[in-house]
Amino acid sequence: MPLRLKNSDCPVPDEKCDGKSIQLASTECLNLLLRLCFDRDEARDLLTSVSSDPPLESLRVGVIYRRILKASEANGASRKTVEDALSRKLQPASMSIEGRPLCDMASMWAKRRDSIDSLSAAAMLWYVARSPLPCWRRLEGHIIDDLYYRCVRALALPVEPSAEAEECSVCSVGGYAL
DSSP: OOOOOOTTOOOSSOTTOOSSOGGGSOHHHHHHHHHHHOOHHHHHHHHHHHOSSOOOTTOOHHHHHHHHHHHHHHOHHHHHHHHHHHHHHHHHHHTTTTTOOHHHHHHHHHHHTTTOOHHHHHHHHHHHHTOOSTTHHHHHHHHHHHHHHHHHHHHHSOOOOOSSOSSOTTTOSTTSOO
């Protein structure tokens, strides 16, 4: 089936694509965004809102995120719910980057990738991943690779947060590695 391109030149074969859609992001990107944005309880609540399957308290964390992804890929209403939840979570962190061109985003990422907090990194990834232009896919891939690297390094480093610290100093997520 040929792609139906609209004025936005959205490469997604969906008449409702507005050029800034979750449909443009890769599955790997969405998986990472969900994990960066929502803790276990938030993810369980999101799963309840997008899936008719009863959430089990004993579901492993990975299963919760995979079920959210599966529901968002299978159903437009679920996809919209996930997109709205991500937008609400990331809106405060993304206000300063909306509308920036690719060269600015790439430069900003290169300068901040080693020190950026997880929610700001997710906001940048969210903005980049929803661009309809193919040239943004390369930056999306770099951001994903850099975030995975930071996750692995956070687990490999012998970091012990101080008693006063509420966040892990390596990954900026409340006591947990990304």
